[in-house]
Amino acid sequence: MIEKQSAGDNIAAHCTKCKLVLDHVIVAMDGDSIAKVKCKTCGSGHKYRTGQEVKRTRGAAKKQDSRAPEVLWEACLAEAKGKERVYDMGGKYRIGDIVDHRIFGKGIVRNAVLFAASFAVMMFAPLTPYVTVGAFIVSMMMLSALMTMIYLPALIVLLQGWLFKEGLQWSRS
Numbered sequence: 001m002i003e004k005q006s007a008g009d010n011i012a013a014h015c016t017k018c019k020l021v022l023d024h025v026i027v028a029m030d031g032d033s034i035a036k037v038k039c040k041t042c043g044s045g046h047k048y049r050t051g052q053e054v055k056r057t058r059g060a061a062k063k064q065d066s067r068a069p070e071v072l073w074e075a076c077l078a079e080a081k082g083k084e085r086v087y088d089m090g091g092k093y094r095i096g097d098i099v100d101h102r103i104f105g106k107g108i109v110r111n112a113v114l115f116a117a118s119f120a121v122m123m124f125a126p127l128t129p130y131v132t133v134g135a136f137i138v139s140m141m142m143l144s145a146l147m148t149m150i151y152l153p154a155l156i157v158l159l160q161g162w163l164f165k166e167g168l169q170w171s172r173s
């Protein structure tokens, strides 16, 4: 049985200011339920909320704007003006190309190339150390882009049972 609480008691509650579950003092009761609490850490008074209640409302809020990333993605795809082509490991891609992967849909190569290109400028520097570092970073970035495109999809397939509730949806054939 839970002990009956009253004003002046200590209780763990979610602080709206600290955004954490912290020690609070009960300020006001509403019958048997706690109405108002005061945070012992920051001293602010607010409505009583448990950590679980906060998590629940946050989850609901997330659901509401779940369409936003898709809208952003569509905008990104519209921006990439390159030709759409079917993803293949040995394929070559130019800036702006949309990679149409069999399973993973569309990805944009442009970003990876752009990042590498911004460092490639260093290779035209007058000082040899800059050229070396520039070349090193460019090769590192191209390698990581390659790894992302080859190993990440492979890992997603391998771990699909763990990553997704019902495995991957093989929407294309």
Ligand SMILES: [Zn+2]
Residues within 6 Å of the ligand: 015, 016, 017, 018, 019, 022, 039, 040, 041, 042, 043, 044
């Ligand atoms: Zn606080």
